[in-house]
Amino acid sequence: MRRKKDRPRKTASEKPSLTRRDFLKGAGVTVSGGLLGKSIVADAAQPESKNEIVGPGAVPVTLRVNGKVHKLNIEPRVTLLDALRDRLDITGSKKVCDRATCGACTMLMDRKPVYGCTVLAIEAEGHEITTIEGLAADDKLTPVMAAFVNHDAQQCGFCTPGFVMACTAFLERNPNPSLEDIEKGLGGNLCRCGTYWGVRHAVLQAAREMKGGSHGNV
Amino acid sequence: MEAFEYASPHTTESALKLLGGRWGETEILAGGTDLISAMKDRVTTPKRVVNLKKIKGLKRIEYSAHSGLRMGALVTIQDLLDNKVAREHYPALAQAADGIRGEQMRHMGTVGGELLQRPRCWYFRNGYGLLAQYQGKSLVPDGQNRYHAILGNSGPAYFVNASSLAPILIALGGKARLHGPEGEREVELRKFYTTPMKEEDREYVLKPNEILTEILVPPDKGGKMAVYEVREKTALDWPLVAASVVLHLSGGTVRSARVVLGHVAPVPWPVPEAGQALEGKAVTEEIADQAGKAAVSKATPLSQNGYKVRLAHIAVKRAILSAVKGEA
Numbered sequence: 001m002r003r004k005k006d007r008p009r010k011t012a013s014e015k016p017s018l019t020r021r022d023f024l025k026g027a028g029v030t031v032s033g034g035l036l037g038k039s040i041v042a043d044a045a046q047p048e049s050k051n052e053i054v055g056p057g058a059v060p061v062t063l064r065v066n067g068k069v070h071k072l073n074i075e076p077r078v079t080l081l082d083a084l085r086d087r088l089d090i091t092g093s094k095k096v097c098d099r100a101t102c103g104a105c106t107m108l109m110d111r112k113p114v115y116g117c118t119v120l121a122i123e124a125e126g127h128e129i130t131t132i133e134g135l136a137a138d139d140k141l142t143p144v145m146a147a148f149v150n151h152d153a154q155q156c157g158f159c160t161p162g163f164v165m166a167c168t169a170f171l172e173r174n175p176n177p178s179l180e181d182i183e184k185g186l187g188g189n190l191c192r193c194g195t196y197w198g199v200r201h202a203v204l205q206a207a208r209e210m211k212g213g214s215h216g217n218v
Numbered sequence: 219m220e221a222f223e224y225a226s227p228h229t230t231e232s233a234l235k236l237l238g239g240r241w242g243e244t245e246i247l248a249g250g251t252d253l254i255s256a257m258k259d260r261v262t263t264p265k266r267v268v269n270l271k272k273i274k275g276l277k278r279i280e281y282s283a284h285s286g287l288r289m290g291a292l293v294t295i296q297d298l299l300d301n302k303v304a305r306e307h308y309p310a311l312a313q314a315a316d317g318i319r320g321e322q323m324r325h326m327g328t329v330g331g332e333l334l335q336r337p338r339c340w341y342f343r344n345g346y347g348l349l350a351q352y353q354g355k356s357l358v359p360d361g362q363n364r365y366h367a368i369l370g371n372s373g374p375a376y377f378v379n380a381s382s383l384a385p386i387l388i389a390l391g392g393k394a395r396l397h398g399p400e401g402e403r404e405v406e407l408r409k410f411y412t413t414p415m416k417e418e419d420r421e422y423v424l425k426p427n428e429i430l431t432e433i434l435v436p437p438d439k440g441g442k443m444a445v446y447e448v449r450e451k452t453a454l455d456w457p458l459v460a461a462s463v464v465l466h467l468s469g470g471t472v473r474s475a476r477v478v479l480g481h482v483a484p485v486p487w488p489v490p491e492a493g494q495a496l497e498g499k500a501v502t503e504e505i506a507d508q509a510g511k512a513a514v515s516k517a518t519p520l521s522q523n524g525y526k527v528r529l530a531h532i533a534v535k536r537a538i539l540s541a542v543k544g545e546a
Contacts (some may be wrong), residue, residue, distance in 0.1 A: 052232070053266070056221035076224035076267065079254070099255040101454055103322065112296075112325040118254045119326070122224055123247075123269060170321060187453025188320020 054122075061122050065090060066134025072121070080124045081105045081116035084131065092132035092161045103189030106162035106169075107131045113169035113188070132161035135168060143209040144168050147202035155193035163189050167203050177207055219257045226269040230276070230397050230431055236268045237427045241420060244268060246429060248292055249327040252335045261336070261343060276330075276431055281307060287435040291330025296321070298329060308435060309546035310443035310462060314386045317445070317460075319453035330430045332383050333394070333407075334422065337484075338456055339366065339377035347417050349374045364522040365458070368530070370483035371518060375413050378481045379421065384411065385480035386445050386462035388488060392435045398428035407433075408478075411485035421484065441466055444541035447480075448529045457481050459526055461513070461533035463541045465496070472496040477513060477537075482530055489513040492534055501542045503535075510535035 055076035063070045063083065070088055081098075084090040084107075093116050096104035100118040107116045108130040116131075136142050141149070144167045154160040163186070170177070170185040177185065182200045191199065227233040238244045245264035247253055248271065256262050270276060276290035281303040289298065298304060298315045305312040318324060318332070336342070341350030341357050350357045351374070358366055358376035366376045384407060392407045411422050424430060443464045447457040460480035466473045477492035492513035499505050510531040517527045540546065 052227060052236070053223050053225045055224045056265075059224075075221055077219045077221050077257075098258065100251050100323070100326075103320070106322055113322045114326050115251075115322045118250050120224070120247075120250070120254070120267075120269075123226075123250070123271065166321065173321075184319060184452070185321055188322040190454070 059122070061125055063088075063121065063124055063129060064127070065129045066131060067128075074121055076120060076122045078121045079117055080107075080119040080121045080129070083121035084116065084129075090131055090133055093165075094158055094161060096158065097190075101190070102159070102162075103166060104159050104162040106165040106189065108165060108169055111169065111172065113166050115188075130165075132164060135164070142168065143206040144171065144202070147206040147209070148199070150205060151198040151202040153195050153198035153202040154191075155195055159189060159191045159193075163191065163199055167199070167206065171203065171207055171210060175207060175211065177203065179204070219254075220260070220263045222257075222264050223266040224269065225266065226272050228272050228274075230273055230429060233268055233270060233273065233429060234397060234399055234427065236266065237429070238266070239427050241418065241426045244426070246270060248331040249294065250331075251323055251327045252331060256336060256343075259343060260345065270429070279304060283437055285434075286437040287433075289329050289433045289435075291328060291430050291432060293329045295324040295327045295329065295332065299324065307438045308386075308390065308443070310386050310445045310464070310541070311383070311390070311435070313445040313546050314382045314447075314460075314462070317382050317447050317449075317457065329383065329433060333381050333387075333410075333433070334424070334430060335380050337377035337421065338380045342377060348377070348414055348419070348421070349417050350376065351417070359520055362522070363520040364525075366520055366523055367483045368514075368517045368519045368523055368526045369479070369487050370413060370485065371520065374415060375484040376520070377484055379411060379483065379485050380456050380481070381486065382447075382457065382460065382480065384486040385460060385478040386443070386464075387433065387435060388486050389443070389462045389464040389476040389478045390435050390438070390441075391476075392433055394424075394430055395432040395434060396424060396428045397431045398425060402431075404434070408486075408488060413484040439466070442541045442544060444537045444546040446533045446537035446540060448533050459529040459533050461530065461537040463534070463537040465501075465538070465541050467501075467542075470500050472499055472501060475509075475538075477509065477534055479513065479530055479534070482517075482526060489534070491515055496538065501538060503539065506535045506538040507531075509538055 058073045058075050061072045061074055072087055093107050094104035096102045098117045100115045105116040106113050109127045144164050166189050182203045225236050244266045247267050247269040276292040278290045279293045279301050280288045295315050295318050367378050388408045393404045394410050395404050441464045445462050447460040449457050462478045464476045475493035475496040477489045479487040492509040495509040495512040513534040514527045514531045519527050
């Protein structure tokens with residue numbers, strides 16, 4: 001279940017220790033299901049069937065992520081990003097602003113780019129979620145990923161998974177983009193290192209390659 | 219985020235049964251791009267969230283020459299941009315939608331949510347309420363007010379309406395269709411927004427137990443239209459000022475003109491003065507400039523936002539010239 005390759009390799013002298021993430025996972029509080037089915041809204045009319053309302057306690061949610069089905073028990077307030085990162089250990093999508101602004105959490109929902117921090121996990125039920133982990137088949141780089149490497153389109157790398165997802169979705173809709181289209185289309189992602197020049201040219205290169213053009217630098 | 223109950227009904231009728239009679243107790247979830255962040259910041263702490271996205275009927279977008287454009291409240295900004303018929307008949311509406319970036323926002327954000335988004339006022343977003351008050355006094359006039367209102371700002375509200383689509387929809391004579399427990403009603407969008415006088419008020423006439431279900435726009439009838447936005451950033455931000463213009467010309471002179479400003483007042487701000495400056499005249503750069511000047515003639519800027527008066531003046535001028543040239 002846990003993918004070893006995502007973790008830093010331990011040196012011989014290093015003691016096996018609890019990672020920060022393991023600690024956070026272990027410390028998760030189990031919420032009592034006692035409130036389930038009982039409305040906490042005082043003066044709202046009651047629905048015909050109580051089954052319509054779930055929460056505020058944990059409820060079963062099934063997510064389909066990168067082609068794999070995951071069954072979770074989470075509160076309705078848990079975002080898709082938090083569900084993936086904290087419960088499923090799918091940590092490629094990053095949590096930065098957590099306010100639908102920076103784009104570091106960009107993932108695809110039914111192939112459309114969304115901010116995972118601003119979708120509730122429960123809303124994502126029944127949709128196909130794709131994260132950076134699910135993009136490349138057989139560990140081979142996609143044209144967008146390869147172009148990011150070629151153009152040095154990252155420095156610290158924290159925005160990169162979100163950018164790669166946004167670029168991938170953008171190219172699907174705009175196979176022949178101009179630099180101006182790219183600038184507009186990628187307006188939903190921020191890079192604090194300022195690698196925008198590299199990103200734009202990476203997208204141009206990926207566009208050429210995806211149309212069957214030759215490999216190589218601009 | 220505080221915990222909440224969640225429901226995802228399949229019809230508008232069952233959604234209505236889940237809403238409460240007081241603001242803040244229940245929240246309606248559409249694209250979530252405003253609501254989820256507002257809940258994280260405790261700007262709103264609903265006990266119940268009602269997701270509308272499973273209601274299929276609210277995602278339609280249709281046009282007929284007879285009745286004009288009908289957009290379900292759940293039509294996304296991207297759906298609107300992708301709709302060729304809407305673009306062709308209401309190019310300025312597409313222009314306004316194109317100002318909303320990036321792609322994540324466009325795929326998630328809905329037309330209904332765009333119209334109902336809460337103000338961006340930083341006092342509001344940081345817990346001082348819609349009227350930005352501390353110890354009974356507004357923090358805005360003596361505070362950080364460079365993005366606040368320059369019109370309709372005699373108090374107690376100083377924020378600006380944040381919608382990009384509302385001004386052009388008002389200029390086009392659009393209406394909102396609202397569903398409530400007693401049935402449906404239609405409200406002209408120019409009467410839909412109101413300036414709150416008390417902290418418990420909202421920025422629109424929608425009631426807490428009502429749902430905005432559709433936007434109706436009358437047929438365009440050969441109108442020339444444009445939106446001109448002045449921005450600090452091309453993405454991830456709201457315009458500083460925007461002007462929406464719809465003109466009807468006959469024989470080179472303006473027969474009627476509707477000019478509506480955005481981001482200058484607590485409501486989208488129609489400026490009939492600008493229309494009057496145009497009517498009966500052929501549009502020249504000078505006439506457009508006069509209309510821009512007329513549009514801001516009643517402006518009362520705060521301590522830091524005098525620059526917005528000039529921006530609004532020029533935005534109106536450029537929107538008029540762009541409309542006449544058919545640039546939208």
